[in-house]
Each structure stands twice: as C-alpha cells, then as structure tokens.
Amino acid sequence: MSTEANQTPDQGDFVSGTWAKRRQDAMRELGKAPWTAKFGLLVIFVYVFVALFAPLISPYKESQVIGPEYLDIGQAFYVEEEGKIEPLFSDEEIAEAREDGKEISHLVLGTDNLGRDMLTRLFYGARNTIGIAFLTTVLAFVLGGLGGMLAAALGGWTDQILSRIVDVLMAIPQLIFALLLLTIFGTSIPILIIIIAVLDSTRVFRLARAVSMNVVVLDFVEAAKLRGEGMGWITMREVLPNIMPPLAAEFGLRFCFVFLLISALSFLGLGIQPPTADWGSMVRDNATLITFGIPTPLIPAGAIALLTIGVNFVVDWFLQKTSGLRDDL
Amino acid sequence: MHKLFILVAQRLALGLLTLFVVSLIIFLGVEMLPGDLAQAILGQAATEETIAAMRERLGLNLPAHIRYLQWLGGIVQGDFGTSLANDREISELIGVRLANTLFLAIVAAAISIPIALTLGILAALYRNSWYDRTVNVVTLSFVSTPEFFVSYILILFLSVKMQAWLPGFHFPSLSNVSWDDTFLERLYAVFLPALTLTLVVIAQMMRMTRAAIINLLASPYIEMANLKGLSRRRIILKHALPNAWAPIITVVVLNLAYLIVGVVIVEVVFVYPGLGRLIVDAVRTRDIPVVQACSLIFAATYILLNLTADVMSIVTNPRLLHPR
Numbered sequence: 218m219s220t221e222a223n224q225t226p227d228q229g230d231f232v233s234g235t236w237a238k239r240r241q242d243a244m245r246e247l248g249k250a251p252w253t254a255k256f257g258l259l260v261i262f263v264y265v266f267v268a269l270f271a272p273l274i275s276p277y278k279e280s281q282v283i284g285p286e287y288l289d290i291g292q293a294f295y296v297e298e299e300g301k302i303e304p305l306f307s308d309e310e311i312a313e314a315r316e317d318g319k320e321i322s323h324l325v326l327g328t329d330n331l332g333r334d335m336l337t338r339l340f341y342g343a344r345n346t347i348g349i350a351f352l353t354t355v356l357a358f359v360l361g362g363l364g365g366m367l368a369a370a371l372g373g374w375t376d377q378i379l380s381r382i383v384d385v386l387m388a389i390p391q392l393i394f395a396l397l398l399l400t401i402f403g404t405s406i407p408i409l410i411i412i413i414a415v416l417d418s419t420r421v422f423r424l425a426r427a428v429s430m431n432v433v434v435l436d437f438v439e440a441a442k443l444r445g446e447g448m449g450w451i452t453m454r455e456v457l458p459n460i461m462p463p464l465a466a467e468f469g470l471r472f473c474f475v476f477l478l479i480s481a482l483s484f485l486g487l488g489i490q491p492p493t494a495d496w497g498s499m500v501r502d503n504a505t506l507i508t509f510g511i512p513t514p515l516i517p518a519g520a521i522a523l524l525t526i527g528v529n530f531v532v533d534w535f536l537q538k539t540s541g542l543r544d545d546l
Numbered sequence: 547m548h549k550l551f552i553l554v555a556q557r558l559a560l561g562l563l564t565l566f567v568v569s570l571i572i573f574l575g576v577e578m579l580p581g582d583l584a585q586a587i588l589g590q591a592a593t594e595e596t597i598a599a600m601r602e603r604l605g606l607n608l609p610a611h612i613r614y615l616q617w618l619g620g621i622v623q624g625d626f627g628t629s630l631a632n633d634r635e636i637s638e639l640i641g642v643r644l645a646n647t648l649f650l651a652i653v654a655a656a657i658s659i660p661i662a663l664t665l666g667i668l669a670a671l672y673r674n675s676w677y678d679r680t681v682n683v684v685t686l687s688f689v690s691t692p693e694f695f696v697s698y699i700l701i702l703f704l705s706v707k708m709q710a711w712l713p714g715f716h717f718p719s720l721s722n723v724s725w726d727d728t729f730l731e732r733l734y735a736v737f738l739p740a741l742t743l744t745l746v747v748i749a750q751m752m753r754m755t756r757a758a759i760i761n762l763l764a765s766p767y768i769e770m771a772n773l774k775g776l777s778r779r780r781i782i783l784k785h786a787l788p789n790a791w792a793p794i795i796t797v798v799v800l801n802l803a804y805l806i807v808g809v810v811i812v813e814v815v816f817v818y819p820g821l822g823r824l825i826v827d828a829v830r831t832r833d834i835p836v837v838q839a840c841s842l843i844f845a846a847t848y849i850l851l852n853l854t855a856d857v858m859s860i861v862t863n864p865r866l867l868h869p870r
Contacts (some may be wrong), residue, residue: 385567388852389848390807393845394841396829397837400828400834477692481693484811484814485829487826487829500695507702507706508705508719526686526687
C-alpha cells in the first residue's frame with residue numbers, strides 16, 4: 218500500500234488549512250470521473266435526500282389508508298374528506314365530478330394492497346430500508362474492522378481464535394444462516410440488524426485483517442509500540458488511517474450486500490415487518506399485480522436495484538482511483 | 547504426486563471438520579432459545595403439564611450432547627426427524643424437493659456456464675474495447691440487482707405480455723413441476739426461474755473469468771509470446787487459456803455454490819416446489835426441525851462445492867503437478 222507516502226502531502230494541506238484547494242482537487246477528480254460514477258453519485262444523492270426528508274415530501278402519512286386498494290398508476294381522484302380519496306374510473310365520472318366543482322388530481326403511483334399511497338410508502342421505504350441497511354453495515358464494520366485490526370496487531374492466539382470463528386461462520390451461506398437465526402430469535406428489527414451485522418462482519422474481518430497485516434509490520438507501528446502506546450492508540454491512530462481506502466471501498470460493497478440481503482428477507486416476509494414501509498415487503502405485498510400486467514411491484518424492486526447499481530458504479534470508480542487495481546498493466 | 551495427495555487429504559479433512567462444526571452450530575443454535583423448544587411451540591399460554599408433555603414428546607428431557615448425537619446419527623441414516631407443523635417425516639418432505647431444486651440449479655448452470663465463459667474470454671480478448679466496457683457496465687448492473695426484480699421483469703414480459711404478443715404461447719409464471727411430466731415439460735416449467743438464475747449468475751461468472759484471464763496476461767511468459775510477435779488470438783487461446791483453466795474451474799464451482807443458495811428467492815417468486823421454499827415456509831411457521839434439516843443440507847452442499855473448488859485448484863495447478 219502506498220498510502221503512507223500519500224499521507225504526508227495530504228496532511229500538509231490539512232494543516233495549512235487549504236480546504237479550498239482540497240475541494241478544488243475533489244471537484245477536478247469528479248469532473249474526470251466516468252459517466253457511470255457520476256450517475257452513481259447522483260443516484261446516491263437523490264436517495265439520501267428522499268430518505269432524510271421523507272415526511273416532508275410525502276403526500277400522506279406512512280401507513281395511512283387513503284382509498285381502495287390496488288389503484289393504478291396515474292389514477293384520477295378527488296378528495297372526499299381529509300385523507301380519504303374517491304377514485305374516478307371513467308371520463309364520464311371525471312366530467313361529472315368536475316361539474317360538481319371538485320378538484321381532480323392524479324395519484325403518481327397508485328395504491329398498494331391495503332389502499333395506502335404507493336409514492337408515500339416508497340419515500341418512507343427509502344428511509345427505513347436504507348437506514349436499517351446503513352446501520353447494519355456500520356455495526357458490521359465496527360465489529361469486523363476492530364476484530365481484524367486486533368487480530369493483526371496482537372497475532373498469536375487472538376488471531377487464531379478469531380480467524381477460525383470467522384472461517385466457520387463463513388462456511389454457512391449467509392442467507393441460510395440468517396434464516397436459521399431468525400427462526401430461533403424471531404423477527405424484530407434490532408435482532409435483524411444484529412444478526413446480519415454479525416454475519417457480515419466476517420467479511421470485513423478478513424479484509425481488515427489482511428490489509429492491517431501489511432501495516433503492523435511497518436516501522437512507525439514498531440516505533441509507537443516502543444513509545445509504549447496502548448493497543449487502542451495503535452489500532453486507531455496508526456493502523457486505521459492506513460487501511461482506510463480499501464475499507465471505504467469495501468463499505469460500499471458491503472452496504473449493497475446488506476441492503477440486498479435485508480430486502481430479500483423482507484421480500485420473503487421475514488425481514489422488516491409491517492406496518493413499517495420497506496421496499497422488499499412492498500414487492501411481496503403487491504406481487505399479484507404482475508400477473509395482471511400491472512408493473513407496480515417493479516417500482517420498489519427497481520428502486521432497490523437502482524441504488525445498488527449506483528453504489529457499485531461509484532465503488533468501481535473509487536477502486537480504480539485508489540488502488541490502481543486496474544487491469545491495464 | 548505424494549505431496550499433492552497430502553494437500554488434497556488435508557483439505558478433505560478440513561472440509562469434514564467444518565461440516566461437523568457447522569452441524570454443531572445448527573443444532574446448538576436452538577439451545578440459545580429463551581426458554582426451550584417446547585415453550586416456543588406452545589407459546590406463553592401453555593400450562594406446565596402440556597409443556598412437560600411436549601418436552602417428553604420431543605425428547606427434550608435428555609441432555610443436549612445425547613440429543614445432538616441422536617440427531618446426527620439419524621441424519622447419517624437419512625432420518626431427519628418429524629416436522630412440528632404437520633407431523634410428517636422430514637426426509638419425506640425433503641426428498642422430492644431436493645431433486646427439484648437440483649434440477650433447477652443444473653438447468654441454470656447448463657445455460658449459464660458456456661455463455662459466461664465465452665463472454666468472459668471475449669471481454670479479456672478485446673479488453674478496453676467498447677464491447678468490454680458495455681459488458682462491464684451491464685454485468686455490474688446485473689450483479690447488484692435483486693433476484694426478485696429480474697424475476698418479475700421476466701414474468702411481466704415473457705409470461706404476461708407474451709400472451710398478447712403471441713396468442714396461445716407464454717412461459718408459465720408458476721412453475722409447478724411433477725416428476726410424472728416429461729423432461730421437455732419440466733424444462734418448459736422451469737424456464738423462467740432458470741433464466742432468472744442464469745442472468746444473475748452469468749454476470750458474476752463472466753467478470754471473474756475475465757479477471758482470471760487478464761491476471762494471467764500480465765505474466766512474463768505471455769509478454770515473451772507477445773514480444774515474439776504472436777497474434778493476440780493465438781496468445782490467448784494457446785498460451786493463456788490452458789493455464790487459466792484452474793481459476794476458471796474455481797469460478798464455475800463457486801458460482802454453482804451461489805446458485806444453490808440463490809434458488810431460495812427464485813423458488814418463492816415462482817412458487818417452485820423446491821428446498822428453498824420449504825425452508826422459507828418452515829421459518830415462517832417456526833418449524834425448527836425442518837429449518838435445521840434444510841440449513842444442514844444447504845450448508846453441506848455449499849461446503850462440498852467450496853471444497854471441490856479448493857481441491858480442483860490444487861489438482862490443476864501445474865506447479866503442484868510437477869514438483870521440483
């Protein structure tokens with residue numbers, strides 16, 4: 218890793234306070250990025266915006282039943298009373314309602330299997346699904362990252378024991394293991410987060426341990442040990458900054474994995490439970506519509522796909538930039 | 547050859563040990579239940595007597611290690627115990643479903659492996675061309691797409707819309723198979739789920755094939771061939787490919803392992819009577835013995851395939867085949 222060499226000029230900039238220059242560099246880098254990376258960044262930005270401001274931009278409340286179920290995309294309606302809509306199915310009905318002086322509007326995405334507004338559910342789903350996946354990934358990185366760095370720094374028995382535990386956990390396919398644990402502990406959001414974080418931390422552990430191994434043998438770590446610094450200082454201040462780039466890329470990939478796994482579990486009805494809005498269960502709840510040729514369930518499924526594709530594009534670009542791990546040798 | 551034999555034997559022993567530890571985890575995981583299995587089945591409202599009777603019936607009065615040995619001993623003889631939900635023999639439930647799942651996975655593998663290898667080799671051959679770039683973007687997208695998204699798109703177009711485009715012909719969106727059907731009928735029934743799995747798995751396999759070949763192209767003997775002035779095609783097909791087989795076999799086997807797990811979602815979408823749907827239904831009803839049995843089968847297949855990949859990469863490694 219050439220990160221040590223990179224560290225000095227970077228920190229120089231930081232110390233002399235040339236934030237503007239750093240930002241300029243970042244902007245220039247971004248300008249040179251391939252279209253896929255720009256597209257990915259745009260997607261992530263939009264999703265984060267929707268997730269943060271879901272209550273402000275949603276037309277209705279998260280689990281509010283507004284009218285009949287399975288209304289189509291672009292369904293015309295008028296507001297009957299506060300929070301209740303009356304759908305208008307034919308042109309005659311629309312004309313009649315208009316004569317009565319009612320204000321006609323259209324549902325953007327129709328309603329779901331319980332008559333809740335799909336658009337609102339989609340916005341809140343962004344908040345819940347992304348939020349839970351993000352939290353899980355962070356937890357997985359704290360567990361796996363700390364474990365990996367400790368295993369590398371301490372070596373010996375600690376390393377052996379942790380590595381063998383991880384080997385065994387990785388020998389069982391993740392989805393199957395998650396299903397088994399969910400059967401035992403039941404399906405609630407905190408348990409879901411903990412189970413998936415622990416299962417996913419194994420992969421973070423492997424990477425963190427592998428890259429830390431290269432760092433802990435370097436002279437400056439030796440110097441810190443001789444200075445008498447504790448384990449906390451060595452892992453946090455000496456090792457961590459030097460393994461940041463590969464970990465950051467891994468974070469993107471792990472997030473996608475966790476996000477897909479949680480969506481898959483929710484789709485199976487074993488992840489995030491109703492009435493919490495969530496994309497996986499939205500697909501499941503409205504799946505029957507597909508057989509009538511109505512593409513509604515594809516919308517939350519597509520939302521999941523779009524985000525993971527976006528994150529993957531950005532990670533792909535980031536990997537090319539930082540590690541030079543490009544194949545055009 | 548002797549050294550090779552020891553290496554393979556070591557891997558096999560390690561695989562067996564892993565399998566043993568995994569079975570231990572799957573069995574003992576249930577011991578972590580708050581209360582015990584009997585209480586979990588009967589719920590909070592059950593009286594002491596009914597719980598005691600249930601414990602008796604499930605054999606929970608015995609210590610854990612004896613129950614584990616009984617369980618494992620039964621499984622080795624093909625007896626997985628009985629389902630809590632409907633009192634049926636689990637081995638009876640599993641039999642046909644396992645065959646169905648394997649059928650689906652094999653059909654998907656038979657379609658995807660040749661296509662993925664061809665696409666991967668072509669991408670390596672025409673590296674950095676527009677073809678390579680397009681394939682890179684497309685496969686990256688497919689790798690990150692949930693299986694149910696692909697499934698529903700396929701259902702929408704090849705099943706529902708197909709009826710309008712081609713009256714009288716469409717692929718079934720519900721894959722009901724039975725072993726009384728002819729081979730062709732079964733193939734027709736699993737077409738959409740197999741296609742879904744193919745699309746998802748091809749992307750991964752193709753990327754790995756491409757990476758394996760490109761890695762190889764960086765080695766000195768390829769550079770030598772290049773400097774001799776050989777054509778690109780000849781270098782790849784005659785010089786690189788024979789040495790790339792080992793990594794490619796690994797790629798294929800690892801993706802087969804993925805297929806075995808990937809079937810879970812696809813089976814649920816297409817209501818396919820396989821092992822994946824069995825485990826999901828069992829998780830929903832908290833039918834713990836069935837979940838344990840299915841998890842063990844999935845895990846064992848996964849471990850065996852990974853082991854195969856390991857052994858294959860040792861056996862096909864030219865450096866190990868001709869030790870100095």
